[in-house]
Ligand code: GTP
C-alpha cells in the first residue's frame with residue numbers, strides 16, 4: 001500500500017502524507033548513519049561526509065504537477081512526484097558513491113525502484129550525481145505504507161558545482177546565455193578532474209602508509225631476531 005490518498009480530506013490528508021514521507025527520510029538517514037559508523041569501525045574511515053534531507057514544499061509540488069499538466073490532488077502528488085522526500089548523501093571520493101549505492105541495494109527492506117547514473121553519463125549541463133529512487137515500508141499503527149524517497153549520492157566537489165549551478169540558473173530561470181552555460185560545463189570538467197586527482201592522491205597516501213607500516217613491522221622483527229642471536233651467543 002502506498003501513502004494514503006486524498007479521499008476529500010484536504011489538509012488532514014496532506015499532514016498524514018507528509019508524516020509518512022518524514023518517517024521515510026528518518027529511516028534512510030538512520031540507516032546511512034549506521035553504515036557510516038560500521039564502516040568507520042571496520043575500515044577506520046568514513047565514506048559519508050554529511051547528509052541533507054528535505055521534504056519538497058507544497059508550492060514546488062503544485063508547480064511540478066502543473067508543469068506536467070496534472071491536477072493538484074494528493075493522489076497525483078503521491079503517484080507522480082518521486083522526489084517529495086529527498087535525501088542527499090555527500091561523500092569524499094567517487095569510489096564511495098558506488099560503495100554506498102551497493103550498500104543501499106543490499107538492505108533487504110529497501111526496494112530500489114530506479115537508478116540514474118549521471119556520473120557515468122553526465123547531463124548536458126555538466127551535472128554529475130548518482131540518483132536512486134527507492135521505496136521503504138513505513139509501519140503505522142494500523143497499516144504499512146510503502147513510501148518513495150529520492151536519494152542523490154555525490155562527492156563534495158560535485159555538490160559544490162550543483163549548488164552553485166542551481167543558484168545561477170535559478171537567476172536566469174533556465175535561460176542563461178550560452179557563454180555562461182559553456183563556462184559552467186568547463187567548471188564541471190574542472191570538478192571532475194579535481195575528484196580524479198583527490199581519488200588518486202588518497203590511493204597514494206594509503207599505499208604510502210601501508211608501506212611505512214610494513215617497513216615498521218619488518219624492522220621490529222629484524223631487531224628482535226638480532227637481539228635473540230646476540231643473546232644466544234652470550235654477547236647481549
Ligand atoms: P525533475 O522532474 O525535474 O525532478 O527531473 P527528473 O525527474 O527527470 O529527475 P532528474 O534525475 O533529471 O533530476 C532530479 C534532480 O536532480 C533535480 O531536482 C536536481 O536536484 C538534480 N539535477 C538534475 N539535473 C541538474 C542540473 O543540471 N543541475 C543541478 N544543479 N541539479 C540537477
Ligand code: MG
Pocket residue numbers: 083
Ligand atoms: Mg526532482
